[in-house]
Amino acid sequence: MGTNTRILVINPGSTSTKIAIYQQEKVVFLKTIKHPQEELRKFKRITDQYEYRKGIVYEELKGADVPVDSIDAVIGRGGMVKPIASGVYRVNDAMRNDLLECKRGEHASNLGALIAADIAKLLPSAEAFIADPVVVDELQPLARYSGHPYFERRSVFHALNQKAIARSHAKSIMKKYEELNLIVVHLGGGITVGAHHKGRVIDVNQGLDGDGPFSPERSGSLPVGQLLKVAFSGIYSYDKMSEMIVGKGGMMAYLGTNDAYIAEREARNGDKKCMEVLEAMAYQVAKEIGAMSTVLKGEVDAILITGGIANSKWFCNLISERVYRIAPVHLYPGQDEMGALAENALLALNGEIEIKEYK
Numbered sequence: 001m002g003t004n005t006r007i008l009v010i011n012p013g014s015t016s017t018k019i020a021i022y023q024q025e026k027v028v029f030l031k032t033i034k035h036p037q038e039e040l041r042k043f044k045r046i047t048d049q050y051e052y053r054k055g056i057v058y059e060e061l062k063g064a065d066v067p068v069d070s071i072d073a074v075i076g077r078g079g080m081v082k083p084i085a086s087g088v089y090r091v092n093d094a095m096r097n098d099l100l101e102c103k104r105g106e107h108a109s110n111l112g113a114l115i116a117a118d119i120a121k122l123l124p125s126a127e128a129f130i131a132d133p134v135v136v137d138e139l140q141p142l143a144r145y146s147g148h149p150y151f152e153r154r155s156v157f158h159a160l161n162q163k164a165i166a167r168s169h170a171k172s173i174m175k176k177y178e179e180l181n182l183i184v185v186h187l188g189g190g191i192t193v194g195a196h197h198k199g200r201v202i203d204v205n206q207g208l209d210g211d212g213p214f215s216p217e218r219s220g221s222l223p224v225g226q227l228l229k230v231a232f233s234g235i236y237s238y239d240k241m242s243e244m245i246v247g248k249g250g251m252m253a254y255l256g257t258n259d260a261y262i263a264e265r266e267a268r269n270g271d272k273k274c275m276e277v278l279e280a281m282a283y284q285v286a287k288e289i290g291a292m293s294t295v296l297k298g299e300v301d302a303i304l305i306t307g308g309i310a311n312s313k314w315f316c317n318l319i320s321e322r323v324y325r326i327a328p329v330h331l332y333p334g335q336d337e338m339g340a341l342a343e344n345a346l347l348a349l350n351g352e353i354e355i356k357e358y359k
Helices: 046-062 093-100 110-121 159-172 224-231 238-245 250-255 260-268 272-295 313-323 337-349
Strands: 006-012 016-023 026-034 073-077 088-090 127-131 145-148 181-187 191-197 200-204 302-307 329-333 355-357
Touching: 006 046, 006 110, 006 337, 016 046, 016 337, 026 046, 026 337, 046 110, 073 110, 073 337, 088 337, 093 110, 110 127, 127 337, 159 181, 159 191, 159 200, 159 302, 159 329, 159 337, 181 272, 181 313, 191 272, 200 272, 250 260, 250 272, 260 272, 260 313, 272 313, 302 313, 313 329
Parallel strands: 006 073, 073 127, 088 355, 181 302, 302 329
Antiparallel strands: 006 016, 016 026, 088 127, 181 191, 191 200
């Protein structure tokens, strides 16, 4: 492609849709579209929203200063597709069908590929892609064992941001991602800690509704025996139990807030409960880093901490003081999902990485 390659990025969230147009690596249009709850409540399933959201996105694009016809590719946030290897995938009928049928679960990110595909059809020469969805699966066989054949550990994590940060760090030290052993920690509403071995995430905690550290709103690993007693007590429904694990677990359950900034402010103002909960969350993250260091057999080039909570040097220091002897710790605060998606699309269009087919 030339030096004026234009990429449209579509990133649906639970109550908003972010869109951006990149010219090469530079943002030339950016918009966050808020979707009122009263509008979203009209739809039974999340995937039922895609025609509604697509229409709003296209109207916003028509009002942009950038000619829509000049867009070379449309890339959407990858959703709950089948477990796949890391990379850029062309949106095809198989992917659309899986997302429309919600075979692997419902999530707002499922809309990314659907909207991208429909908008690409309206453009003269654009194709639709996704990159590094949350179900990227590169686990080594031993990591899949749980302890009982009925249950297999699954790979569900912040693949897009973890991979982007890992590549960025490698570039900053003039190395290739595939040459390094890294532990990457994403600190957000959910927390995932991945063991990156020479370009593959060979082990990672299932950060959606599974295991690992508790987070601002997720319970992480729970004592199984106690969990079973509560589940079969007759007091709680399946939905209520699910809320305990995702949404109302973790820091939310202990402190009544999922805002780490508020919890830190109160802790530093003398609130002992807030202090202890935050210290416990950092303690569990550090334990998970320690576990991943054994996966990499102690050969760790760096520990990278990213995500929204990484903006707090105070909280990151609680982790670092426990793990700095394993490997140097580097902070990459925040996350740039839009930029990561655009970068993946540009690499694919330039032939620097393979465009894969979803099957």
